[in-house]
Amino acid sequence: MTDLEDDAARSVASTSAFTVEEHETESRARRSRKSSNEYLEMRDSEILEIEKERLEVEKKRLSIESKRLEIEQRRLQIEEKRLQLEMMQKASYKYQCADQNSYDFESNEPIYTTLKDFLV
DSSP, rough: HHHHHHHHHHHHHHHHHHHHHHHHHHHHHHHHHHHHHHHHHHHHHHHHHHHHHHHHHHHHHHHHHHHHHHHHHHHHHHHHHHHHHHHHHHHHHHHHHHTTTOOOOTTTEOOSSHHHHHHO
């Protein structure tokens, strides 16, 4: 081979070596981007799944809180009814005693005239 042919062969070899190296670099970069994208998609789907589970738990917590508030409201209604009944019983007792002249409205106490009245 002549020097010109050697130079041409070296030039082709270096160009093809550069092209192969460039191709490998691009291929690695593409695989890396693909891998990164797959990782990000997987991470995003995991994040979405966790968020979905968190929302389900929050929904259940709110449902339980709602039931607790309903129970508390019902308990307060029962307590209100009990107090009303107690007030009605006291009023009834006052008027029964008043009929018998045995209730002191100023001190808000019954007047016990006999042992039987005291024990009632």
